[in-house]
Amino acid sequence: MEKNLNFIDHEYIYSLIEKSKNVTEDDINKILDKAQAKKGLTHGEVAALFEIKKPNQRKRLFEIAHMLKESIYGNRIVVFAPLYVSNYCVNNCVYCGYKICNKFERKKLTREEIQNEVKLLEKMGHKRLALEAGEDPINCDINYILDAIDAVYSTKFENGAIRRINVNIAATTLENYKKLKAAEIGTYILFQETYHKPTYESMHPHCLKGNYEYHLTAFDRAMEGGIDDVGGGVLFGLADPKFEVISLMLHNEHLEKTHGVGFHTISVPRLKQAEGMSLEQFPHLVDDDLFKNIVAIIRLAVPFTGLILSTRETPEMRREVIKYGVSQVSAGSSTDVGGYTDRALGKSAPDQFELADHRTPLEILKSLLDEDYVPSYCTACYRQGRTGDRFMELAKSGNIQNVCGPNALMTLMEYAMDYGDKELLEKVEEVIAREIIKIKRDDIKELTKNNIKRIKNGERDLYI
Helix, strand or coil, X not given: CCCCCCCCCHHHHHHXXXXXXXXXXXXXXXXXXXXXXXXXCCHHHHHHHCCCCCHHHHHHHHHHHHHHHHHHHCCEEEEEEEEEEECCCCCCCCCCCCCCCCCCCCCECCHHHHHHHHHHHHHCCCCEEEEEECCECCCECHHHHXXXXXHHHCCEECCEECCEEEEECCCCCHHHHHHHXXXXXXXXXXXXECCCHHHHHHHCXXXXXXXXXXXXXXXXXXXXXXXXXXXXXXXXCCCCHHHHHHHHHHHHHHHHHHHCCCCCEEECCECCCCCCCCHHHCCCCCCHHHHHHHHHHHHHHCCCCEEEECCCCCHHHHHHHHHHCCCEEECCCCCCCCHHHHHHHCCCCCCCCCCCCCCCHHHHHHHHHHCCCEEECCCHHHHCCCCHHHHHHHHHHCCCHHHHHHHXXXXXXXXXXXXXXXXXXXXXXHHXXXXXXXXXXXXXXXXXXXXXXXXXXXXXXXXX
């Protein structure tokens, strides 16, 4: 398939940003009215929302983002953890702690070490992982990644099992994406880092990763290879965030036009301190207020796309932006290779970047429940074939609520029975009693009640 390499039109984006500087307060009110009516936004309207200055308009932006998120996703929050398997890397990315010029003892996990990490993650209650690795064609080739995936899926510990692996590895070939598809991955995740080509090239000097076009078209190859769920993202802080958010929209529209479905998820990491760099090097750092705006604007721009937040952010920030659009969070994360084993042994190793939320999964779940969210470990859609355009059709029609809500309750009860303490179990019982009443279809309501009883009696992995 011939790829359109010009879908991130820099001059077009510059013109939108320049035009947005003249937006009026009345213009912004009309854009917010349109967003509230779920009529979508143009690229220019997205640029205009970055010009909000009035506190009352900013408050309304957040309220609409919250409303959109609740109407589509309900109060579910998907929980996952990263699994770093190798920090070998041939790249010299300015912002990354794994860059080749940083001299530390490189490491990649053996199959046995991967399985030990997985057992510890399963002991925490995790059911879905994001597999992460540096880019090194010799020390971390596709065969190593495939074996790592197999090691994860084949490891069972007590009642634990990883039911879905998302994969975040470097842009690769069509043939390799076909192999990842055959390995039954969930979402293929790749951050563009920055869509601004001059910045991209300056951030990746003398890098295998330095080919902007090859990186930009990775999702095209992945989708041609049969992977219909892809997750994009940028590292906010490298370039103008207005440019990045508009570019995310353009990339999403390109995938919809070319492959029939856009991003399944978008991640919103902020640049954090890492070994061998200083934040003072970067002129576009995103402060807390701007970061909240970014999350809310993305939610308005692509209402049916999941938003992922990592433990780069503090518990306070995570609590706040979950209200404005975030639908997936990591919990109990380690960003070093073998980090879960090291943590259990009281050791430390080089992280890829600084973390800001060090709570355990149990603590995070209790916090979410206290704020009336339903933590979900559900992976049913992937095993039921509800992926790609089929998932989006369900999401846009509202019918996804008939499966996602009930499945979240089942996985939550499973977690409470296997990994929770008395306090968590009591909270979960209260939440389930409250949420079951909200299920609209009587047949789904009865099925959910029966499955909850079966889980209490020892059955596992029940879903719709």
